[in-house]
Amino acid sequence: MQNKLETLIDKHMSSLGATKVSLSSISSEELWQRSGRLEGRDSEFLRLQDRKGAKYLLSPTHEEEITEIVANAVNSYKDLPLRLYQVTRKYRDEARPRQGLLRGREFLMKDLYTFDTTEEQARETYDQVRKAYSAFFDELNLPYLVASADSGSMGGNLSHEYHLASANGEDNIISCKKCDYSTNEELYPGTLGPHELNHAKEANTDINTILTSTPFLSKDKETLFNVVTPRGSGPINTHLLKKLHTQPSIDTTLENAFAVWSALNKKSPDRPRMELQVIDGRLAHLNLSNPTGFTMTHLDLALTVPSETSTCPSCSSPSSLKISKAIEIGHTFHLGTRYSAPLNAQVLSSSNKLAPIAMGCHGIGVSRLLADAASQLMDSKGLNWPVKIAPFTTVVVAAPKAATEEDLARVYDVLAQEERVQQQQITEDGNRGSSSTVLDVTLDDRDRPLGWKLRDADLIGYPFIVVLGKAWKASGKVELQCRRLEVREEVSLEELGARLRELAKEL
């Protein structure tokens, strides 16, 4: 299953002309110091020292390592573009590891790194990667969302997240029912589009047309909070605000905190007071002036919760938003020179000038994808694997007295021959190495009752079960079961292959 998923990834990476590599899981602290990522937000490292006291960490990702390698191997624009990927274990010392493979401290990740001579070429590469990602997720046949996203600590300024719907998901994806707008909640900019918000400062826009100020008072009435968020981005997440400022806790019951504050002020002018201007993370780059003289607190979080009645910032349709719980399964980043500049990964351009390489990095959470596919499609009887990554597509089982060993072998052979024909076709189509669209088959010949085997097959989650039962004895037909599509029908051996191929398209 993991093998099949990796083969599917190989196929789509190969469509990008990417070469597979395998970097060490161990990286030196010194390298991360040079990129500036050792301290700061990315501090969830598992660290170790060797017998000589040299300091290492278990890599959560490999921008530093691969940039260092490419810096030493590449000299000229003629050596580019270069696209390198791997599927290896990554490590993060999560504060709260949970839900098994969904958020573990050791996880399997596909990471692709792209290297181009110019920023423009890197952005073309970025678009190609996005297409390959969509083709990959399309082929998996799981409902997914693409959202523009925050680049976080990765650097760069162009980034998309790929999400699978998941009741266990930790992200809220905001999408519009009327247009193709889709974003992570953290980036939802309110009634103004991201463009307007980004350029409000430069355009000398009246700041009041893009911002909303909301006052809160602390319960001890010592501190006034003036919370500044993008206008129309939804009600303020006071739960989040409370978590950020536990001392003093915030009184959310006041109708007009500012009026209460002013009244208090008059009564006892000597009491110590705090006046805090809290700026929503999406406004950080606006460099807001502070006419109130309040102490400024810049957050790196969005402080509002958009609702389904909010207005789409792209097509301006009112009440058109949809909010979906989702889990991030892939991420594309345009990095620019975020790593190539500090790590001196440079090439000579065609005009003989030395310039840092324009990079991108693009991940897929392999173990997380398996876990989410499992939990998304399972029902009370067991798992249901997507046909492209099922351990086997079809299992053949027989009622003890309905079929002889020869019967079983005959049915198995029909399906195995079908598999060979498909394999042949794929090879001729030129998709070498991809066994992923083949309907493969296994035979459950264990010495157990039929009911036990059927329950076990349901539990394992084969997309198709082929049963040799009553119909086989009576008319030489097999019973084809597919739990996900609620199919249970008698099929002759001649029609079986075609019917499986037909149903497989929906799985």
Add this chain to the structure above:
Amino acid sequence: MQNKLETLIDKHMSSLGATKVSLSSISSEELWQRSGRLEGRDSEFLRLQDRKGAKYLLSPTHEEEITEIVANAVNSYKDLPLRLYQVTRKYRDEARPRQGLLRGREFLMKDLYTFDTTEEQARETYDQVRKAYSAFFDELNLPYLVASADSGSMGGNLSHEYHLASANGEDNIISCKKCDYSTNEELYPGTLGPHELNHAKEANTDINTILTSTPFLSKDKETLFNVVTPRGSGPINTHLLKKLHTQPSIDTTLENAFAVWSALNKKSPDRPRMELQVIDGRLAHLNLSNPTGFTMTHLDLALTVPSETSTCPSCSSPSSLKISKAIEIGHTFHLGTRYSAPLNAQVLSSSNKLAPIAMGCHGIGVSRLLADAASQLMDSKGLNWPVKIAPFTTVVVAAPKAATEEDLARVYDVLAQEERVQQQQITEDGNRGSSSTVLDVTLDDRDRPLGWKLRDADLIGYPFIVVLGKAWKASGKVELQCRRLEVREEVSLEELGARLRELAKEL
């Protein structure tokens, strides 16, 4: 290449009915404490702590982890036999990492663990594993040696090493030219067979018929060493002895150290003296008595160097031994209850008694094998990959004016069709998943001169190069090159597939 090697391993593991798993690279110190391996000889751990201070290590091997898992999953003899393997990264904080992949601190290893109800069944399993290992190494077509070996710190008492000849090797393999005797130098028992040596004690053999005592004196004449080794096992490795006892260093020039010592003794009876009885590691289990009253030092090393003039301990032929420098590439261990007992991995037997599981563990050094295959077969022009693990078996290149793009495509298609036919044959033979005997093909269509491409193909080490040059223009024949077999001949397209298959048998 690594993929092909892993596929080949999968095929032979599957012949044993083994299931592929993937354990974490991180193990807890607590578990290793319980097995008793945290302290002691296996102290080359890379250790780490998480954010809560819990202690972990990067696993060099997985006996502890897998035994713990199986202990929790298996209850009855009906659940056995169980055979689990993985191909994952392992870690060892080597004192002297060197020679790249041959001895690194991070390496790729295949490890198979076997679980049986009885000791007898476990020994049958052991024999099956040995057969599968031989089949695997046979298929690789690299000259290898199998030697009976010391179990070291792994526990158990039945063990074999698989070695590839290697000028860089760290082991000396002693084998007999007349019989099938083969052993690691450390186990060479001298003129007595291992059986005689093992049972000498029980059989009340006169100890002097199986031992040799050799006296050495320290340079400061303070210490007398009486070195006890198996009789006929060769001259004493004084270099090793010196390394073990640097203070005081040993005088190897004395003809009769004991006589000198006795003389000294008489002259100055009050001087402090040491009398050391040094026992060769192969004799440790004999529990030798100490009539001399010397201080006993038991080594865990063999202290003699067999020579090619020594006698074979198996067939007793004189001067029949061969000593080969080799590198260990695989190891099979019968473990018995070494891990299952301390970690409580027990099953109910058919007679309803609870007993510890009988285990085995069996490794193949995957990255080391690639490195050794590379260094063993390379020549001044580049690498030479065994046909089963070459990145591609055949590369097609053309002289710029000798062939059109259509010509190239035609030759490529002939070889790709040949590949499909082979693939089909393998699938029909039932060896599903094994693409390892297929002669696959790639096309070098880069815009470079023919000479550059041929040098590059030599460097990469494709077993076969197919050139469209003069002969193609003149008579529609390709030039087939195989550097290892010194083949360079003109072949028609019709004969090409058959000729490649024929030559491939020797690679």
